[in-house]
Amino acid sequence: MTDYDVLRVFCGPHGDHGNELGVVREGSDVPGEGDRQALAAKLGFSETVFVDDPERGVIDIYTPTARLPFAGHPCVGTAWLLDVPELVTPAGVVGTRLDGEFTWIEARPEWAPPRTLREYGSAAEVESLQVPPPGEWIYAWAWEDVAAGRVRARGFPGRNDGIDEDEATGAAALLLTAHLYRALNITQGKGSQILTAPQPEGLIEVGGRVRLT
DSSP, X not given: OOOOEEEEEEEOTTSOOOEEXXXXXXXXXXXXXXXXXXXXXXXXXXXXXEEEETTTTEEEXXXXXXXXXXXXXXXHHHHHHHTOSEEEOSSOEEEEEEETTEEEEXXXXXXXXXXXXXXXXXXXXXXXXXXXXXXXXXXXXXXEETTTTEEEEEEEOOOSSSXXXXXXXXXXXXXXXXXXXXXXXXXXXXXXXXXXXXXXXXXXXXXXXEEEO
């Protein structure tokens, strides 16, 4: 069996919750795209990362059913694990930094896979939602406090691959931040926390806590 680390990314203030991430540090152990896809499906995390060059931060990201050019929570988690100044993804170079308990990435909204951003009238409405049928990646959100930039959100991938709801989704948070163009403090899923902020030149910064399980 291939060795891999399991992280929780975008943990809550007390270190709980967060979205699990598998990271294969020795990507050369699983060199082929087909084998990587098969392992990602077997592990069953919402995303699995294969590290192809730990010093340069070259990574390859898979869901259980597809290869992704970029994804948020895999980049945040791998940035924390490798402690490198940048990550190289098929979409482009992702800037990274560690700041106290938070790990940050800087990326472009156009790198994120498409998401349907669906606004609701209250946090209670978001919390009461049932999982929608497969077919559309829906990021359901509502303001908790507009002035403070606090948002309640839930993410439904709609891929019919066993991941009915994403506990924390960096790419969707990035897209919502670009849409609203303001810094956000997002509570997603059961209690994960995602911080975001627009940056110069069209970039968005996304940050959160990471724990090794």
